[in-house]
Amino acid sequence: MSDTDNLVHAVDTTDGGATNPADSPADEAVKRRLGWGFWLCIGWIVLMIVLAFLAPYLSIKDPNANFIDMSGKGRPPYGPSMDHWFGTDKDARDIFSRTLYGARISLTVGFVAIAFGLLVGGTLGILAGYFRGWFDRIISFVFVILLSFPSLVLAIMLTSLIERSLLTISLVLGVLSIAPVGRLARASTLQYADREFVTAARQIGATNRRIIMRELLPNVVIPMGALALLGMAVAIVAEGGLAFLGLSVEKGITWGFLIQLGSEGSTTLQKSPWIAFFPIFVLFFTVLALNFAGDRLRTYLDVKESAL
């Protein structure tokens, strides 16, 4: 996107002329600021994390309790009201509190998955890029194998082999992020491994371990950090997809599961759209925020698309 955003200001085809965006100091300033949109997104993400973390301590309704209304409103599901902000599902459970509780699993899975991907993929990528040779060949081939499945198919296949708990689902989605993260780490390592400061470090007798930890890692970590937000968004969507298909954490409330509940059967969506739509909004805004923030960060840190 970094190129795209600059080019938006640059091209005017009506007179066939073009100005180079890099020449204009104003554009450079725009590029070098994160902008209010970024902070808005970070704000939303932080709010979600805080609400998810504090959900059991806030005075919200019990997500598993049935609030059957006896005052003549008939059978559940009930629409949104002052009492139930997001309405209730067909078992009269409060969707607002269920959405907040859903954030706990969805966000945890997203975070653990990308952390695992960064740790494993990052380590493998840096080592492959630094040592090259046969090790690099093997690792690169493993990345190609991982990428030769559509990711959802790989995730479904792996979930079929395990007990579906919070940890295992997170790790399965983490495995999916190994290859993209690893390729970026390898590409950035290759880019820095021949630079003068690395040669200089080697000349004064630095060990491989020291060169990797002190010279390469600080440089490679920056583009990977920008990728982390995007990776978290991908993991949250993937978990949602699995939960929607009934293949995520067993007996857990997650956003995908709530959306699935709101769309099952032939009439649920028709008669009580709020059951699916409130979790969809929350999921969508969270993923959008992570995507947007990650994208801005990547532009800000000037990570080249070609390195991906």
Place this chain on the structure above:
Amino acid sequence: MRFWLQRVAMAVLLLLSVSALTFGAMNILGDPLFNILGPVAGDVNNPDSVKLIEKAKAEFDLDEPLVVRYGLWLSDFVRGDMGVQFSSDGQPPVSDLIKERLPRTATLVLLAQLMAIVIAIPWALATASRAGKLSDRISTMNTFFLVAMPNFALAIILKFVLSIKLGWMPLTYVANDPLSSRLWQMVLPALTIALPVAAVFQRLLRTDLITTLQQDFILMARAKGLSRRRVLFRHALRPSLFSFITVVGLNTGALIGGSIVVETIFRIPGIGSSLVESVLREDFPVVLAIVMIVAVAFVLINLLVDILYSIIDPRVRR
């Protein structure tokens, strides 16, 4: 020639590794005997159960070493025999199940790919020629929204708006309907898969088009007095299509992934929904067959794209 041979050899090696890993994982992490027989598999003291266990072991070659079983499975698979289903008495055989369901998924994915391309190209042309204007900025925002929208959420929103509220589209797929109405029933599912993919295509093609539009030959064409439309379609589009083609190939994975979710929502009995069902039933031969078909399709399409690309742009062959 050498370049192509290398590519083909790499693809074969890749598929062998993928199948070995998948087969190994299913047999080591899963328990095939239990999947075939259910709880009877653990009942070794009852002579009746033991007889069943022996029969199943002989039938599925479970006493052979893993490598031998992989070899047997592979030679069967390449000849089109994908074994029997573990559940529902093994009937119909997996290959029949696939034969019945694969055409639906293939139609869906193909339709989605076509839609994505048909949407993306005019969209990219329109925005690239007005880059930086308000309409372009709104379109950039829209691509962002579409890319961030999980496909199951998009499916529900489209289904709610177009099928339930407006009543323009059929709600679900009915396998017994005549072909024309089945195709019509596929339009909304295909659109669900196509929209985010079209957004990705558009984003890429727009960037490439903008780069092309800055070239001198475009200025030249304009100076000759050709209309903007003609320059855009005849001069700018073709040289901008290189990376577009690659991404169209690479995105097949996203299409297949999307079809799994969409098939479930719109009740299309294709291989995607079949994969989910068989995972829930722990029916490994079906899972294995579908995973392999998807991997083969994915690898083949990318091989094809590589070759196509090297024909269009001979520089990459070196």
